[in-house]
Amino acid sequence: MGGAAGPVTAEDTRGEGGEQAGSGEEPGQPRRPRLPRWPRRLRPPRLPWGLSRRTALLLAVVATAAVAGFGVWLLYGSSWLRVEHVRVEGTRELTPDQVRAAADVPLGEPLAGVDTGAIERRIEEALGRVAEAEAVRDWPDGITLELTERTPRLVVAKPGEEGTYVEVDAEGVRYAEVRERPAGVPLLVLDLDDARSDAFFGTGRLRAEAVRVAVALPKAVRRDTRTVRVRSFDSITLELTGDRTVLWGSSEDGAAKAKVLTALMKVEKDAEHYNVSVPSAPAASGG
Known part of the structure; x- marks a missing residue:
């Protein structure tokens, strides 16, 4: 019986001429690296029930x-x-x-x-x-x-119908007739001075100016105001309870006039006539 095979060495793997068995390469030449294989092309998943x-x-x-x-x-x-x-x-x-x-x-x-x-x-x-x-x-x-x-800011008397008023909103739009004046809403009276060129502004424009004045009034003054009388573009007067009047002038500088009038009425509580047409030089008289 033959003896047990010994360990295989590098010499045992070479053939004649010193070539390594199965290498397929010339002795002494470096082995060429293998190129990576690309993954297979992904196939679309199969649809259920064999549908295309x-x-x-x-x-x-x-x-x-x-x-x-x-x-x-x-x-x-x-x-x-x-x-x-x-x-x-x-x-x-x-x-x-x-x-x-x-x-x-x-x-x-x-x-x-x-x-x-x-x-x-x-x-x-x-x-x-x-x-x-x-x-x-x-x-x-x-x-x-x-x-x-709409919220009424003024009312105007309807011509030819005594006791009927038309409400006017903050944009000067006349929109609804009422038989009684709403509480706290002044009556607008256009008492125009035809001798002055301001009368040619037109009633619509003057009505809008009066509304601007009514909107700018201090809350306490608005509550006591009975009439807003317009004689011209720059001559608007407020008629208050207790026979008091306020010469407001034009509708310009409404916020400043409101502030000055509030302070003036606190100082001159018994006055009957107030003038804030020029807010930098207010005046009070009467009383």
Whole structure:
């Protein structure tokens, strides 16, 4: 029997001529490095149920169209999302029924198709007391009408109708007739001096100037003011309770005049006539 094989050495792996077995290279030459192999091209994942990509895309398009169609039907064709009630907010003098009548909201119509802009225009055109109207969809079945009513700053007597007044807001807009003067709102009297060129400003412009004066009045003075009398553009007088008067002048420098008048009335409490037409040189007399 042959003896046990000894350990294999480097000499045992060489063939004739000193070549290393299986190397395939000339002796003494360095081994060439192997180039890295690129990973296999990734294949798209297999689709379920053996569907092709084209079929799956077609099914996705059909499903999307079905969902969109259902949404359109839900908004416009179903009986679920239709206008059933109208809520009114922000009224002071107006009643909710007056607003609903002017708005003419189409009950029973799809909520998504209601023209809210048209509703707002109808309210503002029909109700002069409304400064701004906003119609808001109240899902799932209502419309909310949010109103901002005008605030009277002055009233003017309506010609030919004794005891009837027209309210004027801060922008000089005449908007509503009332049978009684609102509390704390002065009466505007245009007592124009035709001999002065200021009379040619026009009643609209002079009315706007009077409103600016009324807005600038100190709170305590506004409460006591009964009449704002306009004789010209720069001659506006306030007639207060207790037969007191204030020569305000023009509507310019309203904030400064209000501050000076407040201080002057505290110092000259018993005066009957105040003049703040030139706020840097106020005066008081009478009393």
